[in-house]
Amino acid sequence: MMNMHQIKLRQATIIFNVIAIIVLFSSFTIYNLFEKTKQDIEKIAIDAQIKYIDNITNNIADSIIDRTNILHGRQVTLYETLKNNEKLRKNIEISLELFVTDRYKYVYVVDKEKDNKNEFRFLLDGSKDKEDKSEFAEPYNPIDIDFWNGVYQTKKESHFKHDGDENLWITYLKPITIDGKIAAIIAIDFSLQASQIILSTLNELTISLKIVIIFSVIIFFVIAGFSYVDSKREKLKTALYNELKSTNMILHDKTKELEDKSEKILQFNKTLTQKVEDEVAKNREKDQQILQQSRLAQMGEMIGMIAHQWRQPLSAISSTSSAIKLKAILGKLEQTTAIELSTKISEYSQHLSTTIDDFREFFKPNKEKRKTSFDELIQSVLSIIELPIQNKNIRIYQDLECHDEFYSYANELKQVILNLIKNAEDILLEKQIQYPYIKIKSYQEADSIVLEVSDNGGGIPDAILDKIFDPYFSTKKEKDGTGLGLYMSKTIIETHCEGVLMVSNGFEGLIFKIYLKKDTSMDSHIRLHP
């Protein structure tokens, strides 16, 4: 489908092509007409001259016949008559001279010596120039001899153009006929210069016309070329336009489709946002529950530890108080002894109080990072759990090579370390390992400082190694396996402390590694718990 602009362009192209063809054909037609007219003019000019000369030669022929007094039926020839009368020859030649001008250069009379030979001779010559004047009976060898013989054969006048000299000269041959025989030929060489001047003027016009034709042809081909290029361009444009139109339609459909989909997505997004918000809320609630459970578990652990820590001083307090009571019953309680024993009880009580403070400090969450080190963290943890562990015949090995200080949430890290050590203890006890041990290592690795807690508990199957940090996942058979300890440890290390907690099966048991960045600084004051 073409639009109005394309139709107009198409029409303009057709009009231009038609004009070009008309111009071209007109030029050729005008040129042909002109050439024909030129030829006609030339023919008319020559014919007019020929007619004029024909009249002249008729008069000359009549005059010669009259003056030579050759009558019909007489046997004497013109040659013989003229040969015998020089005066007559001269008189006739004087008459012929009258016709000689620049235009009619030569006027002369020749005859054939013998009818069957090509031997012509001069009888009369109207030339004024003595050098050029031919003598009577002088042989004459005309170049265009066929024309001369032709006059003898046909007994009719003839004319021919001279070769060369730009065809400026014509020889007119008029037979002098007496009793049906050719007595002689009157020859006049006349110039076509006058008509040639007209023709040369026309030739200039011919050149101009040729130039016009050449220009017409050039214009035709230029217009044809432009039309061809334009037509191709228009076709291409139309094809592109159609392609664009169909693409546009497809695009329109796609846009519509996309708008529909977008609307649906928008609707779905609204629903999804609501769902996500709901799920996030649920997750938060779940996290709160997990945290709560974790805290409860830690508190249980804490209470167990406090109980264990308190067992010895309470036993000592009990035995001291029993000793005071016994000595008092026996009446052997002296003042110094009473003071000494009560001082001991007081010390034991102070120890119990300190133990409570340590535990409180241990489980108190930090709000800001502080400077610490693996050495400090491990000593703090071991001060609480080393003795109970050792009482279970589990040996603790320390291989601490990293003494660097760094900024972090120390209490959180202590909880993690405690959790990893307790985890190892639980495994060792559960599997009743013969010579159980827990190894604590610290060292540097590239840009990190590493704390490693390993045991000889035999590890866990590789298939479940990836799930060890999942919440509620536990390999422990006893009731104290909540499945939250390692989940919380990973959360603390990776979310709060910007480190990495990894686990792998070692040669003898599990190996936990805590990676922390060396350059952890005080600048990152992150609130741990909202």
Next chain:
Amino acid sequence: MKSIILILLLSIVLLSDDNYELKLYQSLLPALFQKKSLIVYTQESEQKDILKNSLILELSSSCSNSDLIIGKSFDELSTECLNKPIFATSYRSYINAQNSFGAFYWSKGRPQIQFKLEVIKTYNLHLPQNLYKYAK
């Protein structure tokens, strides 16, 4: 046939450049005398101009040692040259000079060529067969 030969011969004159007379002499005279080169004597400056550039026809200042004389006026020829063959350049001199064996001249703007068989025989010249048509 005669016309064809004449046309061929004269076409040399007509179609060649302005020194057409020389070319005609050079093709015609050595053939007549059956010599590769000829010594020519002429009294006319017009003919001297024509012949001066020829390598075949050598101009001579004296007619005694020349092979032939070319021209149309022979009134001033020395007695020793009276018997030399003449190639005339006008009809009148051709007719008047007894020793003229041939002529080349223009008549009514047309080149004319003539030969006298008797004189040719006298001087033991050789007229090519195709030129016999112009001989009397």
